[in-house]
Amino acid sequence: MGYKIVLDTFEGPMDLLLHLIEKSKIDIYDIPINEITEQYLDYLSKMGEMDLEITSEFLLMAATLLEIKSKLLLPVTKNKDDVEQLEIEQADPRYDLVRSLVEYRKYKYASSKLRDFEEIQSKVYYKPKEDLSDFIDEDDDLIEMDLNKLITIFKKLMLKGKINDKTLKLNEIERDDYTLEECISIIKNKLKKNKILKFYELFNCDTNRNEIISIFLSLLELVKSKYIAIYQKKNFDEIFIKRLKEEGEEING
Amino acid sequence: MDKKEIKAIIESLLFIWGDPLSVSDISNILEMEEKEVKKILDDMIDEFEINRRGIRIIRIKNKYQLGTRPEHYQWISKLTEKKESKGLSNAALETLAIIAYKQPITKSEVEAIRGVRCDKAIDTLISKNLIRELGRLDKTGKPIIYGTTDEFLRYFGLKELEDLPKLDDLNSIVENMEE
Numbered sequence: 001m002g003y004k005i006v007l008d009t010f011e012g013p014m015d016l017l018l019h020l021i022e023k024s025k026i027d028i029y030d031i032p033i034n035e036i037t038e039q040y041l042d043y044l045s046k047m048g049e050m051d052l053e054i055t056s057e058f059l060l061m062a063a064t065l066l067e068i069k070s071k072l073l074l075p076v077t078k079n080k081d082d083v084e085q086l087e088i089e090q091a092d093p094r095y096d097l098v099r100s101l102v103e104y105r106k107y108k109y110a111s112s113k114l115r116d117f118e119e120i121q122s123k124v125y126y127k128p129k130e131d132l133s134d135f136i137d138e139d140d141d142l143i144e145m146d147l148n149k150l151i152t153i154f155k156k157l158m159l160k161g162k163i164n165d166k167t168l169k170l171n172e173i174e175r176d177d178y179t180l181e182e183c184i185s186i187i188k189n190k191l192k193k194n195k196i197l198k199f200y201e202l203f204n205c206d207t208n209r210n211e212i213i214s215i216f217l218s219l220l221e222l223v224k225s226k227y228i229a230i231y232q233k234k235n236f237d238e239i240f241i242k243r244l245k246e247e248g249e250e251i252n253g
Numbered sequence: 254m255d256k257k258e259i260k261a262i263i264e265s266l267l268f269i270w271g272d273p274l275s276v277s278d279i280s281n282i283l284e285m286e287e288k289e290v291k292k293i294l295d296d297m298i299d300e301f302e303i304n305r306r307g308i309r310i311i312r313i314k315n316k317y318q319l320g321t322r323p324e325h326y327q328w329i330s331k332l333t334e335k336k337e338s339k340g341l342s343n344a345a346l347e348t349l350a351i352i353a354y355k356q357p358i359t360k361s362e363v364e365a366i367r368g369v370r371c372d373k374a375i376d377t378l379i380s381k382n383l384i385r386e387l388g389r390l391d392k393t394g395k396p397i398i399y400g401t402t403d404e405f406l407r408y409f410g411l412k413e414l415e416d417l418p419k420l421d422d423l424n425s426i427v428e429n430m431e432e
Binding site for chain 2: 011012013014015055057061100103104106107108110111113114115117118119120121122123124125126127128129130132226
């Protein structure tokens, strides 16, 4: 095993490029592409020698640099009409690169500032919360519903006597299928009138099993498409359905 | 109830709760106007400062929390074996800086600025509760948009997002360094 030189590590091609520019004390707005490209490629080959993984991002940047270099080598054909139309970014092939380097540099310095803050804050201690569980019998926070809770409530609803009485008898032919689309649009219509609905308002005493299933599926569908949000203040409390999107906005299946 | 008593109660509430406690919670407990409670809390911050108490009251948006002073760390650390405090990686910090300044922002926008993939950094930041998903953008692929959390503010000792160092200032620092 050969011995290895420690090479500075960089967060990515931008980081490396910025490092090379700063090291050579070059004006970022006037990068000597030739020189920098050479240094950049040199570094990549060192990385290769050291069995460092050269990710595609580094290669992409190398290609970009070479492209700019070749563009700069080409004689600029000056057509009088064109010149006026040419904006700076088109005139100088380095423009895009410089712009993103300056942008990146901004955040790199911001992150070094954050690093200082982190250093200071890591020296602050907070007290853990006292154990208050003895005083609390119920969680009073607004809990966002999840699928499991909806299932539990569905079961509860199915067990409700009044609904059981109305369940389908086998061999009985029901009226037209209660489709999901219909059901969704019914719920949406209800929500257009009131922004917030109580869960049980969606069901009345003659709701049959098919309809209950459709309503549940519609609710799940509407939650998924972020048309509504479902909330419950505490366990076994009323469930609220709240409309999120503006009226008339289409949901995307 | 006199002001002194109210302050004492608030102090004990903050002590018990440990975590950041919101003004609205405190005003509910005290049955007082939020505005009034907020004024008292801000007074208390000053008083703790003036009296050089060992504990500070820290504000994070509209929440308040007790904490020690960073300058006392050298003494506190003597209480126990020194633990190696591990900060965020450079990649995570860079990603976080971009999200903090440009939120709401998608992953691909962050990647465009950094020039590298950020999946791992974003996962780390989410697991540390420094950023969160704000929703999805209504365009092809429905990309997730990210923003920072209140924990982010606390982690860096900021009261509000506005307390982030101004990028213009940073730029001029950079320019000066180069000169």
